[in-house]
Amino acid sequence: IVDKHPDVADTLKRFKRIDPFRPKLEFDQPALLQTIIDIMLSTAAADDRRQTESLRSIKTLDDLSEELENRGFSISRSATYLRLIPRRSNTSEGKRHVSTVPVKLVRAQNTGRCPHEDSHFAAATVEYLKDLAILFGSKSVFVMSQDDKARVLLGIPAAKQQAPILMHLEYYIKLPDHDFVVAEKHKLIPSVYGALIFKSKQLSYSGSTYIGIRSGKHDHSTAFTHLADSYKCLSLTEFKCYSHTDDNKLKPILIVFTDGGPDEKPRFPKARQCYSDFFLRTNLDALF
Structure with a gap:
């Protein structure tokens, strides 16, 4: 038949195999892996923040399988998934991914936020303040982040979380038989203050860190508590090497980076009152 019909010789030779086991799909469909890459690249876009070289696509596994079927490939959905990079290669399921392409199936994340119209303005302001700090130098500027x-969580609410906790030897926690927790909502509020230092004419977050812890049941995180913690930081020896000059005087320019919460936003009256008090008592030249 091969001699009489040379046009179908290549097709007929595929049925004559030396190995007794079933061949891979790539043997009969050699363009399979390259086609998967072409399909994903055609609908891919660059990373949002341009911090990695990865490309993201909105196609699902079903869309990819359907597109391969439309292009004439005979492959199942599970076989298509085995051609992608596994989530974890050290598992028994991940070891089945032998012939793969640089494409990974990711889960949808619920970390997306609605874009704010002033986000670029706020980011540019932070960068300008960093440039201002570098311009005046470490002898005149103290930069702090809060x-x-x-x-x-403490007590029964903490035990309800699926995480290890430290317990006292004299008692143990018994959880109720219902799903919701009936207990005092006792929590600890950690307020973190970090000193930014100058390294190679750049600001670095590798300075000293102060963590103030208060009870969420008896106290709240307000502008006045941040004011008290700021005074506490300036009195610590670990912060004085960054906040004070060689003659033990506070540096004339202070820059504070915050996330704009209700207890830190400068346009709120209580926050303005606290920042004004801090500016006058410390005799600063500029406060940002």
Whole structure:
């Protein structure tokens, strides 16, 4: 048949195999892997923040399988997934991904936020303040960052979380038989203050760090608590090497980076009152 019909010789030779086991799909469909790459690149876009070389696409695994089928490839959905990079290569399922392309199936994340119209303006302001600090130098500028971190649960609410906790030897926690927690919402509020230092004419977050912890049940994080913590930071020896000059005087320019929360936003009256008090008492030349 091969001699009489040379046009179908290549097709017929595929049925004559030396190996007894089933061949890979790439043997009969050699353009499969390259086609997957072409499909993903045609609908891919650059990373949002341009910080990595990865490309993101909005195609799902079903879309990819359907597109391969439309292009004449005979491949199942599970076989298509095995041609992609696994989530974890050290698992038994990940070891099945042998012939892969540089494409990975990712989960949808719920970390997206609505863009704010002033986001670029705020980012540019922060960069300008950093340039201002570098312009005046470390002898005249002290840069500090302040923020409240995630609250730490205590007691029964903490035990409800699926994480290890430290317990006292004299008692143990018994959880109720329902899903919701009925207990005092006692939490610890960590307020973190970090000193930014100058390294190679750039600002670095590798300075000293002060963490003020207060009870969420008996106290709140307000502009007045941040004011008290700021005075506390200036009195610490670990901060004085960054905030004071060689003659033990506070540097004339202070820059504070915050996330704009209700207890830190400068346009709020209480925050303005606290910043004004701090400016007058410390005899600053400029406060940003």
